[in-house]
Amino acid sequence: xxxxxxxxxxxxxxxxxxxxxxxxxxxxxxxxxxxxxxxxxxxxxxxxxxxxxxxxxxxxxxxxxxxxxxxxxxxxxxxxxxxxxxxxxxxxxxxxxxxxxxxxxxxxxxxxxxxxxxxxxxxxxxxxxxxxxxxxxxxxxxxxxxxxxxxxxxxxxxxxxxxxxxxxxxxxxxxxxxxxxxxxxxxxxxxxxxxxxxxxxxxxxxxxxxxxxxxxxxxxxxxxxxxxxxxxxxxxxxxxxxxxxxxxxxxxxxxxxxxxxxxxxxxxxxxxxxxxxxxxxxxxxxxxxxxxxxxxxxxxxxxxxxxxxxxxxxxxxxxxxxxxxxxxxxxxxxxxxxxxxxxxxxxxxxxxxxxxxxxxxxxxxxxxxxxxxxxxxxxxxxxxxxxxxxxxxxxxxxxxxxxxxxxxxxxxxxxxxxxxxxxxxxxxxxxxxxxxxxxxxxxxxxxxxxxxxxxxxxxxxxxxxxxxxxxxxxxxxxxxxxxxxxxxxxxxxxxxxxxxxxxxxxxxxxxxxxxxx
Numbered sequence: 406x407x408x409x410x411x412x413x414x415x416x417x418x419x420x421x422x423x424x425x426x427x428x429x430x431x432x433x434x435x436x437x438x439x440x441x442x443x444x445x446x447x448x449x450x451x452x453x454x455x456x457x458x459x460x461x462x463x464x465x466x467x468x469x470x471x472x473x474x475x476x477x478x479x480x481x482x483x484x485x486x487x488x489x490x491x492x493x494x495x496x497x498x499x500x501x502x503x504x505x506x507x508x509x510x511x512x513x514x515x516x517x518x519x520x521x522x523x524x525x526x527x528x529x530x531x532x533x534x535x536x537x538x539x540x541x542x543x544x545x546x547x548x549x550x551x552x553x554x555x556x557x558x559x560x561x562x563x564x565x566x567x568x569x570x571x572x573x574x575x576x577x578x579x580x581x582x583x584x585x586x587x588x589x590x591x592x593x594x595x596x597x598x599x600x601x602x603x604x605x606x607x608x609x610x611x612x613x614x615x616x617x618x619x620x621x622x623x624x625x626x627x628x629x630x631x632x633x634x635x636x637x638x639x640x641x642x643x644x645x646x647x648x649x650x651x652x653x654x655x656x657x658x659x660x661x662x663x664x665x666x667x668x669x670x671x672x673x674x675x676x677x678x679x680x681x682x683x684x685x686x687x688x689x690x691x692x693x694x695x696x697x698x699x700x701x702x703x704x705x706x707x708x709x710x711x712x713x714x715x716x717x718x719x720x721x722x723x724x725x726x727x728x729x730x731x732x733x734x735x736x737x738x739x740x741x742x743x744x745x746x747x748x749x750x751x752x753x754x755x756x757x758x759x760x761x762x763x764x765x766x767x768x769x770x771x772x773x774x775x776x777x778x779x780x781x782x783x784x785x786x787x788x789x790x791x792x793x794x795x796x797x798x799x800x801x802x803x804x805x806x807x808x809x810x811x812x813x814x815x816x817x818x819x820x821x822x823x824x825x826x827x828x829x830x831x832x833x834x835x836x837x838x839x840x841x842x843x844x845x846x847x848x849x850x851x852x853x854x855x856x857x858x859x860x861x862x863x864x865x866x867x868x869x870x871x872x873x874x875x876x877x878x879x880x881x882x883x884x885x886x887x888x889x890x891x892x893x894x895x896x897x898x899x900x901x902x903x904x905x906x907x908x909x910x911x912x913x914x915x916x917x918x919x920x921x922x
Contacts, residue, residue, distance in 0.1 A: 422612045426605065433601055459577055464573070467493060476489075490507030504578070559574060621639060625638050634664055637654045638650040747768060749780065750784065754784060754787040767803065768816075801819070802819045807891075814874070820885060828882075862888075
């Protein structure tokens, strides 16, 4: 239970599936009620409209009949109003709920169908003189009267012939039609309720199907542990839910990659730092126990400890570079003049050791690469060459644009005259903590830089991978090795067609025409 000071999450506690279904049912119910109500109004309006139409038709027919004034049975003019009403009423065929009444001298004359047992008319209609007296007493010629069993719509046509006065009343009782409308509305309502129930079932299933990926996201998120980030949400289709699942999976990919990088960094640090820490602790313990050691011995121990600390710092720095290599911003590309880049790398490489540095070829043009990372990788190859050669040995380097299997590459290489790389080592030398086999080469000469952590070439490979390129080595055991990197680039634009100066370590600058890419 949340404490008083803890902010409770806002929002509905109702599951999303129920909320979606509720909104569907509410919307559908409102629509169905509107349809039923509108249908009822329209049907009742049609009943009233049909009744008015029947009444108007009968009144018009009677007025036309009275205007002619000829008795169709004798072909002579009518001599009295009651005879006119009687003849007209006997000729009429009334529709459902309709009744025609003639009034003459206080007497009611009904059409011939009135004698039939008609359920569409009120009972004892012929005996209800008050109803027709009420109609005769109304000044208007038409109207609506509520009677027992329903509503009656009526119209009256008065006729005069000499001193005779009479009236024709046409009435339509709509109770039966309204009852039929009620039955129809009840049927529609029952169908609507059934449709609403079917909508509820379909909505429940559809909502469950729509929310299934979200449910899978929740289940996958609950399954993810500190050491297991391999679970993924299945992606089906290409809709918004599928996009959500893909985004969630991408997030898990980044988390897994970050976790693996972190774990690899911790494992690598623990693996590689264990030895120098052990060496430092052992020498410090010996120096503490041997209090009779002279100053020279103590100074030598401190130099060794300092050397191990420097090596630890290099290891940590290299591990940080490898950790950053997993990040998308590890490489920042820009248009780089590779001619200037090659000359800068050569100038910096000469500071790595007293060797006979020779710049053999220079690429000419502009490439879209990360100049700092390329410099870092090439200097790492140069450092590797220095660590496997002696003072005064030749180390060559160069750059060029090459085509390999239809792909245009910017290549930078470093060649040394050291002991070379054994074939079995060449396939794994760019992996972390992999070193060449010392027994495979003659290592008698001085090489104080020897014995690195085995991370330098791994950094080179990380940089080339970030460029979607490759790192390679060509070597013949005992005859040196050539290390290089190939980075895919667009075909370069010539930056400067003039001749380029090629500098060597122990000679005057020599002029060399750069090969056109």
